[in-house]
Amino acid sequence: MVKRIEKDYARFRNIIKGKIKEDLRKYITQGELIGKKGKYLVSIPLPQIRIPSFRYGKNARTGIGQGDGEVGTPIADGDEALGVGGAGNQPGEHILEVDITLEELAQIMGEGLELPRIKPKGKSTILADRERYVGISRVGPESLRHFKRTYKEALKRQLTLGIYDPKNPMIVPIREDKRYKSWRVKEIPQNNAVIIYMMDVSGSMGDEQKEIVRAEAFWIDTWLRSQYKKLDTRYIVHDVAAKEVDRETFYHIKESGGTRISSAYTLCSDTIKKDYNPAEWNIYPFHFSDGDNWGSEDTKKCIEIITERLFPIINVFCYGQVKSAYGSGQFKKDLDEYFQDKKEKESMITSEIRDKDSIYDSIKDFLGKGK
Amino acid sequence: MPKDNTVKRKRRSTKLDNIFNIQIILSEIQEEIVSYVRDYGLDPFNTVFELITHDEMNEVASYGGFPSRYPHWRFGMEFEELSKSYKYGLQKIYELVINNDPCYAYLMKSNALTDQKMVIAHVYGHSDFFKNNLWFSQTNRKMIDEIANHGTRIRKYVEKYGEEKVEDFLDKALSIENLIDYHAIYSPYRKRAYYDIDAPEEDEAKVVRRFKSKDYMDKFINPPEYMKEQKKKIDDEKEKRKRFPEEPQKDILLFLIEEAQIENWQKDILAIIREEAYYFAPQALTKIMNEGWATYWHSKIMTEKCLEDNNVVDYADHHSGTLGSNPGTINPYKLGVELYRDIEDRWNKGKFGREYDECTDMNEKADWDKGLGLGREKIFEVRRVCNDITFIDDYLTDEFCDEHKLFVYKYNSQTNQYEITDRDFDEVKRQLLFRLTNMGHPIIYVVDGNYRNRSELLLKHQHEGADLQLDEAQDTLKNIYNVWQRPVNLETLLDDERKLLTYDGSKHSEEVMGETA
Numbered sequence: 002m003v004k005r006i007e008k009d010y011a012r013f014r015n016i017i018k019g020k021i022k023e024d025l026r027k028y029i030t031q032g033e034l035i036g037k038k039g040k041y042l043v044s045i046p047l048p049q050i051r052i053p054s055f056r057y058g059k060n061a062r063t064g065i066g067q068g069d070g071e072v073g074t075p076i077a078d079g080d081e082a083l084g085v086g087g088a089g090n091q092p093g094e095h096i097l098e099v100d101i102t103l104e105e106l107a108q109i110m111g112e113g114l115e116l117p118r119i120k121p122k123g124k125s126t127i128l129a130d131r132e133r134y135v136g137i138s139r140v141g142p143e144s145l146r147h148f149k150r151t152y153k154e155a156l157k158r159q160l161t162l163g164i165y166d167p168k169n170p171m172i173v174p175i176r177e178d179k180r181y182k183s184w185r186v187k188e189i190p191q192n193n194a195v196i197i198y199m200m201d202v203s204g205s206m207g208d209e210q211k212e213i214v215r216a217e218a219f220w221i222d223t224w225l226r227s228q229y230k231k232l233d234t235r236y237i238v239h240d241v242a243a244k245e246v247d248r249e250t251f252y253h254i255k256e257s258g259g260t261r262i263s264s265a266y267t268l269c270s271d272t273i274k275k276d277y278n279p280a281e282w283n284i285y286p287f288h289f290s291d292g293d294n295w296g297s298e299d300t301k302k303c304i305e306i307i308t309e310r311l312f313p314i315i316n317v318f319c320y321g322q323v324k325s326a327y328g329s330g331q332f333k334k335d336l337d338e339y340f341q342d343k344k345e346k347e348s349m350i351t352s353e354i355r356d357k358d359s360i361y362d363s364i365k366d367f368l369g370k371g372k
Numbered sequence: 373m374p375k376d377n378t379v380k381r382k383r384r385s386t387k388l389d390n391i392f393n394i395q396i397i398l399s400e401i402q403e404e405i406v407s408y409v410r411d412y413g414l415d416p417f418n419t420v421f422e423l424i425t426h427d428e429m430n431e432v433a434s435y436g437g438f439p440s441r442y443p444h445w446r447f448g449m450e451f452e453e454l455s456k457s458y459k460y461g462l463q464k465i466y467e468l469v470i471n472n473d474p475c476y477a478y479l480m481k482s483n484a485l486t487d488q489k490m491v492i493a494h495v496y497g498h499s500d501f502f503k504n505n506l507w508f509s510q511t512n513r514k515m516i517d518e519i520a521n522h523g524t525r526i527r528k529y530v531e532k533y534g535e536e537k538v539e540d541f542l543d544k545a546l547s548i549e550n551l552i553d554y555h556a557i558y559s560p561y562r563k564r565a566y567y568d569i570d571a572p573e574e575d576e577a578k579v580v581r582r583f584k585s586k587d588y589m590d591k592f593i594n595p596p597e598y599m600k601e602q603k604k605k606i607d608d609e610k611e612k613r614k615r616f617p618e619e620p621q622k623d624i625l626l627f628l629i630e631e632a633q634i635e636n637w638q639k640d641i642l643a644i645i646r647e648e649a650y651y652f653a654p655q656a657l658t659k660i661m662n663e664g665w666a667t668y669w670h671s672k673i674m675t676e677k678c679l680e681d682n683n684v685v686d687y688a689d690h691h692s693g694t695l696g697s698n699p700g701t702i703n704p705y706k707l708g709v710e711l712y713r714d715i716e717d718r719w720n721k722g723k724f725g726r727e728y729d730e731c732t733d734m735n736e737k738a739d740w741d742k743g744l745g746l747g748r749e750k751i752f753e754v755r756r757v758c759n760d761i762t763f764i765d766d767y768l769t770d771e772f773c774d775e776h777k778l779f780v781y782k783y784n785s786q787t788n789q790y791e792i793t794d795r796d797f798d799e800v801k802r803q804l805l806f807r808l809t810n811m812g813h814p815i816i817y818v819v820d821g822n823y824r825n826r827s828e829l830l831l832k833h834q835h836e837g838a839d840l841q842l843d844e845a846q847d848t849l850k851n852i853y854n855v856w857q858r859p860v861n862l863e864t865l866l867d868d869e870r871k872l873l874t875y876d877g878s879k880h881s882e883e884v885m886g887e888t889a
Binding site for chain 2: 004005006008009010011012013014016050051052053054055056057058063064065066067068069070071072073074075076149152153156
């Protein structure tokens with residue numbers, strides 16, 4: 002027999018389905034989600050459908066609490082949904098927020114975007130160390146102290162020594178009582194990947210365009226991180242010349258002047274050659290620009306670099322064209338035209354990102370092929 | 373009960389043996405605990421325990437304890453929430469008790485034995501509370517059957533009218549499930565089960581009686597001023613009768629069932645939702661008391677009777693888990709049990725009454741002990757007659773508030789944080805009572821079913837210092853419109869301005885009202 006709850010649950014999921022995608026759209030386009038809370042933690046709410054009812058609004062956000070603190074002491078962040086007061090705990094009265102790991106976020110995203118899992122190329126040759134907690138030890142750092150075991154030991158000792166007083170059951174562990182979690186290191190083979198982000202930072206790329214690239218990069222990172230044990234990211238900016246920068250600079254640098262895309266591709270190819278052995282790494286070059294290039298000569302050179310120097314060693318080449326008021330959008334056209342009937346076109350993905358709302362589709366373009 | 377890390381136990385024998393053993397062990401434990409329970413003077417329903425897996429537990433809990441409830445996606449939503457919280461280790465349900473005779477309790481199979489003992493003792497506390505607390509006395513004790521019956525009826529409607537249609541109506545109806553009269557659990561009309569909408573209207577034409585007279589005498593025998601006065605009286609009366617309900621009514625669901633022009637199956641759905649809302653109401657109305665009572669007894673039974681040395685730590689761990697609280701919230705288990713203990717202590721020592729209240733010497737007050745020993749008796753009385761509101765109102769004291777560090781917090785929009793604003797006893801108490809009044813829902817009355825003489829519905833929000841959430845209020849009005857099928861109005865106060873919110877079937881509007889009587 003199908004359990005009743007499964008039917009109701011399926012129904013709920015079906016209602017949400019249309020909805021969860023909408024919500025995901027919202028997430029992907031909202032810049033602030035990138036500001037992660039804590040390290041590697043993004044808080045996403047459970048999909049919920051709220052049945053509207055008459056209830057109190059925000060100015061009624063007061064309640065009763067218990068504990069220390071002077072008047073004026075903050076007890077919680079305003080964005081947190083406090084289980085407000087009194088009877089509380091009634092179904093539907095609280096929004097549960099769980100902190101999820103990036104891995105889980107990627108899983109949710111993969112589900113929402115219906116992304117295929119990536120089949121890594123090559124063999125996983127690199128061994129990585131993984132620690133696992135497997136036992137209990139008598140020595141160790143305080144941060145790994147096993148509270149319950151320690152307590153039990155202390156209790157045992159006090160009982161056998163006859164110094165345990167049931168009327169005043171105070172258990173004080175001494176050094177010999179302390180127990181610690183201990184771990185063993187294991188070597189696990191893993192697949193590695195590197196993303197090389199390239200961005201045109203010439204005058205025509207405004208803040209809005211960079212914001213889009215930023216959001217897009219965040220979600221690409223998240224997804225690829227879930228598919229590979231180790232993920233490196235490298236950042237290259239270019240106008241007429243290219244240089245490697247750190248992440249912070251990548252998103253904020255602003256140059257003026259012209260655009261020569263080939264400079265970035267050359268640097269990309271050099272970087273790979275220098276640091277990433279294609280036999281061991283899955284390599285993902287991503288390039289974002291507004292589609293302007295110095296001229297058709299340079300575009301020809303770009304295609305040459307891609308086909309001859311990059312294709313043999315990378316997984317897939319991704320080009321995202323962000324729409325801007327000044328950009329001509331010619332570059333994508335040229336790429337598409339050239340690769341249209343070539344057999345390598347499988348390794349080339351281009352996508353046009355008109356505005357924040359189309360980030361969603363563009364991510365699907367890039368990652369939907371499972372490469 | 374709040375969160376806990378799952379305890380993994382090694383399997384010693386095959387699965388079947390294990391289950392069989394556990395059943396035997398559990399029934400032994402049950403027997404043992406029942407004997408303690410009776411010794412302490414508790415009087416629970418006959419209680420049936422069922423062992424279930426966490427998945428089953430989540431399912432049962434999603435349906436509010438009744439696996440045979442009517443189908444609706446919101447139970448699926450609840451299920452997802454519970455399953456995810458379980459999966460991420462945020463919370464775990466140890467036990468679930470159903471107010472029914474016999475009382476049913478579900479226990480999580482994976483609980484360790486010590487946990488099971490504690491949980492069984494806890495369940496008996498609830499069972500006793502259900503049976504003896506006054507506010508539960510009107511609940512249906514055969515609710516398991518009743519709810520199954522509701523389920524069958526709604527499934528029948530689904531078959532007949534289609535899933536979409538029934539679900540649409542349920543969605544709307546659930547939006548107003550809190551519009552019942554929470555504090556009138558005894559009120560006679562709440563029991564009215566039969567809704568006679570076809571009763572003939574009394575419409576005998578009333579006219580002012582004229583005495584027979586000759587023409588020239590008429591204005592003396594039937595003086596015109598008098599006749600006019602009489603006519604006005606009759607007209608007023610007619611006017612009054614056209615107004616319904618006669619008095620503002622809080623049980624809006626009942627009003628809609630009786631007056632809305634909808635089909636019978638729709639009325640039945642409203643009636644089902646109303647019935648279930650009234651059934652669950654006492655549980656929300658006594659959350660602090662009920663959990664406090666169960667916690668009081670499980671800790672008493674465990675610590676005084678059946679805790680073995682080797683599970684002291686586990687017990688202490690889980691018991692403290694139950695009583696843990698976050699700074700922003702009140703844990704009903706903790707507040708409840710501490711208040712019972714405080715009452716017990718005060719009545720044991722005679723710390724009550726005029727003499728005690730009028731004593732001004734703090735030292736004398738602190739050491740006060742008349743040796744009355746009335747504590748146990750007193751808490752049994754409290755568990756019989758109180759609900760959370762009277763519990764707090766009558767027994768929360770200044771000293772208690774101080775000792776347990778209760779405070780009021782408020783949202784500060786400038787810092788975007790919740791901040792402690794007050795530790796004053798009166799303020800804490802006022803705030804607590806406000807939270808509990810109408811179970812934290814705004815108080816809404818239906819005032820007029822023939823508003824503007826156009827069959828519009830007029831609701832009125834009794835403003836208690838807090839505004840309604842506007843967008844949700846509007847969506848709710850829209851849902852009520854779907855039931856009432858004529859424009860729906862809500863009078864409320866927004867930013868200190870008296871406003872009339874209206875949904876007329878196509879759009880929302882907002883109108884500032886003058887001072888009304």
